Amino acid sequence: MFRIQTFNKISKDGLKLFDKAKYDVGEVVTDPDGIVVRSANLHSLESGSRLMVIGRAGAGTNNIPVNDCTRRGIVVFNAPGANANAVKELVLSGMLLAARNLIAGIEHTKGLFGQGDRVSELVEKDKAKFAGYEIRGKRLGVVGLGAIGMMVANDAVGLGLEVEGYDPFISVHSAWSLSHQVKPAHSLLRLFGNCDFVTLHMPLTPETVELVSSKTLPQFKRGAVLLNFARAEIVNEADVIDALNSGQLSAYVTDFPSQQLLGHPKAICIPHLGASTMEAENNSAIMVVKQMMDFLENGNIVNSVNYPSCSIERCGDFRLTVTNENVPNMVGQISSLLAGDGLNISEMVNKSRGDLAYNIVDINGIPSEDLVARLRSIHGVLSVRKL
Numbered sequence: 001m002f003r004i005q006t007f008n009k010i011s012k013d014g015l016k017l018f019d020k021a022k023y024d025v026g027e028v029v030t031d032p033d034g035i036v037v038r039s040a041n042l043h044s045l046e047s048g049s050r051l052m053v054i055g056r057a058g059a060g061t062n063n064i065p066v067n068d069c070t071r072r073g074i075v076v077f078n079a080p081g082a083n084a085n086a087v088k089e090l091v092l093s094g095m096l097l098a099a100r101n102l103i104a105g106i107e108h109t110k111g112l113f114g115q116g117d118r119v120s121e122l123v124e125k126d127k128a129k130f131a132g133y134e135i136r137g138k139r140l141g142v143v144g145l146g147a148i149g150m151m152v153a154n155d156a157v158g159l160g161l162e163v164e165g166y167d168p169f170i171s172v173h174s175a176w177s178l179s180h181q182v183k184p185a186h187s188l189l190r191l192f193g194n195c196d197f198v199t200l201h202m203p204l205t206p207e208t209v210e211l212v213s214s215k216t217l218p219q220f221k222r223g224a225v226l227l228n229f230a231r232a233e234i235v236n237e238a239d240v241i242d243a244l245n246s247g248q249l250s251a252y253v254t255d256f257p258s259q260q261l262l263g264h265p266k267a268i269c270i271p272h273l274g275a276s277t278m279e280a281e282n283n284s285a286i287m288v289v290k291q292m293m294d295f296l297e298n299g300n301i302v303n304s305v306n307y308p309s310c311s312i313e314r315c316g317d318f319r320l321t322v323t324n325e326n327v328p329n330m331v332g333q334i335s336s337l338l339a340g341d342g343l344n345i346s347e348m349v350n351k352s353r354g355d356l357a358y359n360i361v362d363i364n365g366i367p368s369e370d371l372v373a374r375l376r377s378i379h380g381v382l383s384v385r386k387l
Contacts, residue, residue, distance in 0.1 A: 002296050003050070005032035007040035010057055014285025017293065034292050036285070039063060053295055055288035058083060058275055060231070061305050062204065070306045070356065073323055073383040077291045077304050081147035082283035083275035088151040090274055091199055091229055092159070094253035095135055097268055098197075098225045104265075105130035136160035141185065141195030143167070143211075144230070149201035150174045153182045166191050167202075192219045197227065204231040214239040223250045229274050232256035241267075299360050299387050308351035308358050316346040316362030319387040320372075325380040326357040333378050338363060341371050356382075 004018060004025040015036070018025050031048040036055045041063045054064055056078040069076050097103055108126060112119050138161055142153045145167035153163050157179045165178065166185040185191035192198060198220065202208050212226065213236035220226070226249055228235055237258060243249040244266040254261065257269035275284070287303070294300045299321035300311035307323075324330045331350050338345060338361070347362040367386055375384045 002034060003029045003032045004034045004036060004292075005029040006036045007042070008038035008057075010036050010038065011282045011285035013282045014057065014287075014289040017286065017289045022297075034296060036288065036292070037063070038281075038284075053077065053292050055079075055292045057281070057284040057288045059284075060203070062231075066306050075295060075301060075304050075307045077288055077295070077302075079284040079287040079291075080303060082287045083277075083280035084147040084151050086277040086280035087148045087229055087274040088155060090255070090270065091148075091152050091227055092155060094227050094229070094268065094270070095140075095197055095199075095225065098227075098251040098253050099135050099138075100132035101130045102132075103268055135197075138162070138196040139164065139194060141166065141191040141198045142182075142201060143188065143191065143198065144201035145170045145174050145178060146201060147174070148229075149199075150178050152199060152201065154179045157181045161197075164191050164195060189216065189219045192216060192224075193221055195221060195224060197225045199227040200230045200234055202230055202234065204233055208234050210234070210236045210239075212236065212240065214242070217243045217248055220248060222248055225249070225251045225253065227253045229255045232258075237261065297387070299385060301358065306353075307356065308353035310349055310351040310358045310360055312347055312349050312360055312362070314362060316364050318363055318365070318367055320359075320361045320363065320367060320375070321383075321385045321387065322359040322361065322375060323382045323384075324357050324359070324378070325382070326352045326355050327380050330357060330378070330380060331359065334359060334361065334375065337371060337374055337378075338367075341365075341368065343367060343371075 002023050004023055006025065006027050015025055031050050033050050034053040036057060038057050043065045051074055053075045054069060056064060059078055059080050061076060061078055064076055066076050112122050115122055136159065140156045140161045140163045142149045142163060142165045145165045153165050156163050163182045164185045165182045166188050211234050217239055237260060240252050241260060241264060244252060244264060251266050251268060253268040255270045255272050255274045257271060261267040261269050291302055298314060299319055301307050302309055302311055322334055343363045343365040345361060346364050350357060350359045372384055372386055375381060
């Protein structure tokens with residue numbers, strides 16, 4: 001019986017996938033084998049020795065102590081792409097909000113309440129103050145062409161924008177899925193200088209912190225609109241405010257409000273709604289629960305942020321999984337111990353990620369507890385499971 005502790009309100013469509021005969025699931029579960037979480041901060045969580053897996057029902061994992069999990073042999077999953085359509089629709093909405101000056105116009109119209117029969121007259125009188133421009137024919141720069149960025153780029157083409165994309169690490173899947181009308185930007189700074197709109201879609205890493213700052217903002221096309229639905233820290237907020245004040249940027253549309261931004265007339269602050277749709281929450285929960293179940297029951301790893309992807313169909317009597325330091329001769333030592341006990345390997349896969357390696361070994365025969373103990377005693381082996 002696996003014990004699964006939940007944090008936040010997790011979609012029932014995802015949680016109902018846990019077989020009640022195999023899983024005890026709930027907020028009050030203690031000493032869990034697995035955790036399902038959305039936005040709760042787990043950095044100060046004291047988890048027991050049973051914990052093997054954390055599933056983030058979403059894309060970002062800033063709320064999870066990933067490095068500590070790796071050291072403890074805990075696999076961290078996320079749900080990349082499950083909320084992509086929700087974020088994409090909000091990005092496109094943000095472009096229209098900025099281009100058509102909709103927020104200011106709506107707020108002005110609300111202020112006409114109580115004017116009675118004069119409302120129509122006053123609307124016609126004042127509407128010129130809020131005249132905007134059409135996005136068709138404008139140029140959009142998409143920085144980061146993962147699941148979200150790729151969908152934004154493709155749909156923007158459909159809306160009649162000229163689109164440039166920049167992503168030196170684009171995946172094969174995204175490259176195949178990207179519209180041929182999306183032009184590759186030769187450099188990030190050239191994209192900034194060419195585009196009327198720039199939207200950011202990359203993870204927060206040491207390399208992307210303050211990617212947009214006083215160092216890069218002067219390279220933007222004057223009057224451009226910056227959209228940030230990725231992470232707040234990717235931009236230097238004070239520098240963006242300076243750019244808004246000088247007219248270098250005409251608007252900043254962000255899903256990450258702050259006290260300073262809320263007081264600025266050119267900042268459009270959305271209350272972190274990027275993935276806040278019923279569909280996105282359902283998709284994220286379903287994806288991450290399926291990944292956790294496949295790991296707990298079969299040892300397979302897909303969409304982990306700290307372990308290598310490693311997955312095969314079961315084909316033996318038993319399955320062993322071995323996590324070890326990524327050093328030479330580990331596979332040889334594992335194979336030798338199995339052969340010494342007369343166990344034949346029917347299938348084996350070894351994958352590595354940085355300093356970590358992960359093995360799935362399907363064997364014919366029954367591995368003894370003594371064999372499992374000897375595998376665990378190999379220098380550099382971090383964990384062994386018998387499934």
